[in-house]
Amino acid sequence: MTERAIPWPMMALAVVGFAYMLLPIFVVVLAGLTAGEFLTFPPEGLSLRWVAAFLQSEKYLSAFFFSFRLALMTMVVATxxxxxxxxxxxxxxxxxKAALRAFFLSPVVLPGVVVGFALFAFFIYSxxxxxxxxxxxxxxxxxxxxPYVIGTVGAALAAYDDSLEEAARSLGASPWRAFRKVTLPNISQGIQAGSIFAFIVSFGQFEVSLFLSAPNAEPLPIAMYNSLRYQFDPSAAAAGIFAITLVIASVLLTNRLVNIRRLLGRQQGQ
Amino acid sequence: MTEATAARATGARLAAPALSRARLTWLLVVPLLVFLTVFFVIPVGLLFATSLNPQTIGQVTVTSDLTLDNYLRFFSRSNYLLATGRSVALGAIVAAVTLVVAYPMAFVIAKTAHPGRNTALLILVLAAMQLDMVIRLYGMMVILGDEGLVNQMLRGIGLIGAESSVQLMYNFLGVVLGLVQFALPFMILTLVGVIRGIDPSLEEAARSLGASRRRAFFRVTLPMSLPGILSGSLLVFALSISSYIVPALMGGFRVGVLPIHIFQQVAEGARFQFGATIAVILFLLSAGAVAIYLRVGARASGGRA
Structure with missing residues (x-):
């Protein structure tokens, strides 16, 4: 470890970087818990008034549950x-096969506004x-x-020895039985982790929702965006606290299911 | 002789299930192929077709009346050329800034040998990446706004007057700061894999030959991370030029990039054909960056294998 210890200038820059990445999230939590009308420095004190306001607001609460329902529906099909x-x-x-894989994963990196617009026009046109x-x-x-499910389940499959299922088949098991009894138990944690990813990606999706949402079909990010354009509403930050909790819980749960270090390491190797 | 017969017999027995298995394997991919064809390929294809139809306000349907008028209009108006230039410049600047901020973070993650600490750092990056961008931008706006935390602090320590403020957002700078926040996790995750893949004995060899630690880093480790730097930058470029939410909130609609123009044409002007033209140009820019990214990635992993 001594030879490979991290030089201090690198460490200092990394600390600044982590602060930049995490400070806005921390600030949202503070803004949702502030006692004042908006967040000041130093803060005026903590209270749950905005959390209560969020729990009573027709706008954010219904958007929160709309997003939750949409994310569950998305999770099932995406998985x-x-x-x-x-x-x-x-x-x-x-x-x-490499081209096919790239095609399957491509929506993630292509502009969501464009794809949302294309779908919007297609729905009207058809x-x-x-x-x-x-x-x-x-x-x-x-x-x-x-694509997030494909990546996560793909990682689980790469770590699994395919010949186990072949062995079950050669012993007379039907293809479905061999899959269900041998392969599925071995990759089920990868599938669960993939479905959590699918849920969270849908829950936080903004770009593709922009053209497709309507006042009576409004996910949480769109509702927050519509209010943020005009004013800072601390009850939106309180809604944010619930979303932040949901994301942290999902990432921790994912880490229990699959080894995050190995999962991310493999995706880089692709 | 008996061995060969046995092998042939086994081969024949395996061939039958292998055949049905191949057919079953194909069944697995049919649902996604159908879904992507109907809800991705066809809509995007129709979008391309729409961009070749003459501009008719309020009309969505695709006609067989083909023309390049919309593209001629796009490339003859300085307004849209400027927006394209602004988008490309923004993507390039964000890629460069994100790289500088992300590299030390990725380096520290890659060199943290303790499994628990390493996982904890990766969880932080992953949580930031998965969190809804609107929420992260809310935090950015509270920090950087005219009445935000930074300006309050500057006033508090008397660097600026009580009534004045430093303009940190609703301009190009604000959009860059917001996009760096958006892109950091993607760049970090790309770099961690590459830095971890560099054989540490190479740096040790340089050091044992008398190179200082700094020199060993700048001459060995940094050049060896170049494939990751290149693919990470291309990914960040593609993601940045595609973003609507960051220019909308951090630029306050004053930084007119391509996604903002698309939304204005379609949602405010009902000009579907011209909106589709801008959308096609953005799509091609983004897809081009992604295509180079894939080729770089394939060459990098091919070299490693």
């Missing part, structure tokens, strides 16, 4: 589509009646959540 696709990518030797409903938002969110 099924993503797990199946990850199994395919792990087992098939088809030519152009007469599906999905524009500005929870169903249209659902489809947009599945596009952006599924």
């Amino acid at each position: 099924i589509l993503g797990t199946a696709a990850a199994l395919f990518l792990a087992r098939s030797n088809v030519v152009g 007469g599906m009646g999905l524009s500005r409903t929870i169903w249209g938002l659902w489809i947009g969110h599945i596009l952006y959540s599924t």
Whole structure:
């Protein structure tokens, strides 16, 4: 460790970087717990008045539950589509598999505003009646959540020895039985972690929701954005506290299910 | 002889399940392929087609009347060329600043050998990345606004007058600061993998040959992280030029980048065709950066293997 100890200038810069990354989140928590009308420095004291205001506000509370419901719906479909696709990518030797994988993951890095606009126009054009409903938002969110399931389940499959299932098959188990009894238990924690990712990505999704939401179908990020454009409403920060708690709980839960260090390490190797 | 027969027999027995297995494997990917075709490829394809239709306010449907008018308009108006330039410059600046801020953070994470501490740092990065951007921007606005914490502090210590404030947001600077906040976790995670992959004995060899620690870092470790630096920067560039929420809130609609123009054309002017044209240009810029990113990534991992 002595030879590889981290030089102090590097350490100092990293501390500044972490402060920059985490300070805004800390400030939201403080702003939601402030006793005053808005956050001042030094703070005026702590109170739960804005948390109470959030719990009584029609606007944020309904948006919070709308997002929660949307994220659950997204999680179910993204987990099924993503797990199946990850199994395919792990087992098939088809030519152009790398390109197929890139195609599956591509929505994440392509502009959400553009994809949201394309879906919005497509829903109107095709007469599906999905524009500005929870169903249209659902489809947009599945596009952006599924890649996270593919990545996480893919990592679990890479760590799993495929020949175990082959052994079960050669002993006479049907394909479905071999999968359910041998492979599924081995990758189930990866699937659970992937579905948590899918939930959280949907819950925080803004860009693709922009064109697809409507006043009666408004996820939390859109509701917060609409109020932030005009004023700082501390009850929005109180809503933020609940969202922050949800995200931290999910990441900790993910860490219990899969080794985060190995998961992230593998995705870099791709 | 008997061995060969046995092998042939085994081969025949394995061939039948292998065939059905290949067919079953294909069934796994059909649902996602269908979903992506219907709700991704076709809508984006129709968007491209819409951009080639003559501008008709309020009309969404695609017609067979093809023209390049919208593109000619885009490339002949300084307004939109400036917006493109602004988006590209913004993406490049954000990539550079994010790299400088993220590298020491990634270095410290990669070199933290203690498993618990290492996991704790990664959890912080992952939590920041997964957290809703609107919430993080709320915090940024409370810190950087005219009446924000930074200005209050500057007034408190008497650096600026009681009535004045330093303009830290609602301008280009604010958008850069917000996008760096957005992009940091992506850059960190890309760099950690690459820095961890560098053989530490190389730096040790340089040091044992008399190089100072600084020199060993700048001559060995930093150059060896170049593939990660390049792919991380391309990823951050693609993410930054695509963002609507950061320019909207941190720029207060005063920094007119491409995503802002798209929304204004479509939601405020109902000009679908011209909005689609700007959207196609943004899509191609972003997809171009992602394509180079994938090639760089493939070469980097290919070299390692």
